[in-house]
Amino acid sequence: MTESADNHPEIGVSEHLRRQEESDLSPPATRSAAGIRRRKEQLRGYRQNFAQDADRILHSRAYTRYIDKTQVFCLIRNDHISHRVLHVQLVSRIARTIGRYLFLNEDLIEAVSLGHDIGHPPFGHAGELFLSELCVEHGLPPFQHNIQSIRALEKLERKGRGWNLCLQTLDGILCHDGEVHQDRIGPAPLNEFSEFDLKVELKSANPALDLQPMSPEGCVVRMADTVAYIGRDIEDAIILGLIQRSDLPERCVSRLGETNGSIVYSLVTDLIRNSRVGEPGQTYSSEPVSVGFSEEVAGVLRELKEFNYRHIYLAPETQEFMPQIKTCYRELFGFYLKHLENGTSESLEVDLLDDLDRSYIEKQPAAARVRDFIAGMTDEYFLRQAESIDCPIPPLRYGFS
Numbered sequence: 001m002t003e004s005a006d007n008h009p010e011i012g013v014s015e016h017l018r019r020q021e022e023s024d025l026s027p028p029a030t031r032s033a034a035g036i037r038r039r040k041e042q043l044r045g046y047r048q049n050f051a052q053d054a055d056r057i058l059h060s061r062a063y064t065r066y067i068d069k070t071q072v073f074c075l076i077r078n079d080h081i082s083h084r085v086l087h088v089q090l091v092s093r094i095a096r097t098i099g100r101y102l103f104l105n106e107d108l109i110e111a112v113s114l115g116h117d118i119g120h121p122p123f124g125h126a127g128e129l130f131l132s133e134l135c136v137e138h139g140l141p142p143f144q145h146n147i148q149s150i151r152a153l154e155k156l157e158r159k160g161r162g163w164n165l166c167l168q169t170l171d172g173i174l175c176h177d178g179e180v181h182q183d184r185i186g187p188a189p190l191n192e193f194s195e196f197d198l199k200v201e202l203k204s205a206n207p208a209l210d211l212q213p214m215s216p217e218g219c220v221v222r223m224a225d226t227v228a229y230i231g232r233d234i235e236d237a238i239i240l241g242l243i244q245r246s247d248l249p250e251r252c253v254s255r256l257g258e259t260n261g262s263i264v265y266s267l268v269t270d271l272i273r274n275s276r277v278g279e280p281g282q283t284y285s286s287e288p289v290s291v292g293f294s295e296e297v298a299g300v301l302r303e304l305k306e307f308n309y310r311h312i313y314l315a316p317e318t319q320e321f322m323p324q325i326k327t328c329y330r331e332l333f334g335f336y337l338k339h340l341e342n343g344t345s346e347s348l349e350v351d352l353l354d355d356l357d358r359s360y361i362e363k364q365p366a367a368a369r370v371r372d373f374i375a376g377m378t379d380e381y382f383l384r385q386a387e388s389i390d391c392p393i394p395p396l397r398y399g400f401s
Helices: 009-024 049-058 061-068 084-101 106-115 124-137 145-156 167-174 193-205 216-239 250-256 260-274 295-313 322-342 358-363 366-375 379-388
Strands: none
Touching: 049 106, 049 167, 061 084, 061 145, 061 379, 084 106, 084 216, 084 260, 106 167, 106 216, 124 322, 124 366, 145 167, 145 193, 145 366, 167 193, 167 216, 216 260, 216 295, 250 260, 250 295, 260 295, 322 366, 322 379
């Protein structure tokens, strides 16, 4: 005897959502029912695959630590500048807006957006470079925050069990690379996890390899990553006295505006108008699926990125205390590694991922455990740990003016 949907109302809701996707999404959009998990699960209740992924990421311990991870500016006593947690929320909001107008799967977009920076170590991209140098010195592949995001969500969270996220979600996280400038990208489909694992392996061996997301939703997040940070970083730099609004390139101001709000609106509008993903009910299109900007706006955005790098990211004021942070990275890495190799880590007041599955601990070299432990730290925890081993730490500031 089969149980009716009346006895399980969530079955009716789930079927309604499936039918709604079929009628509302564009042909190349990713259907929730197409979600592929490494370990099969039976869907329970009314939540669809990618909605579950977004919830799992949101409730992860790594997501909680976003709140005290550097976006651009660190060691600053100012509650109004961006941290990593705000950045991923901005990416999610901007990407879902784009996805709504392009008739794409907003649940998948949200999941990729929320998880795309999970693997960032303390002190942003500078910390990533410092940790990468140490990894290479100790026989590990170069550190890459997108690969660390995959490692954290698949192998470190939940005491090594991971979250069993869908292939489409993990692939979008791996391929987000918002720092790489591209005018337009299109999806490169995958069919199974073996193809994804090869993709991770190739990227790990060659950090310069440019990966394309498997889904149009992943393409949208990649573009939205840039849209989310480019104007916001300018606002933060103005707040801190690093630049003035009048310093912005004239061509960029003329085409995009001079505030974060106008820059975001201009970029999102152009992206929606110039992307090619089809419409609901459309059965054929001679154009390949792509997400991208017009040639004019892509050129202006490239110029604005160059401005940000020269005047914000690589400015002497932004980089002032990075040599001290680099020293702290080296001292902490060496300290933890020595205790693991000598078998004295139990004497430490910190837990070097000892609660993980034994298979992880036994298969990973000591340097890999140290990498994963440091990568998961918040900025504040990193500084406390450095201070605890008598490593001088830089002072906090209120701004640059």
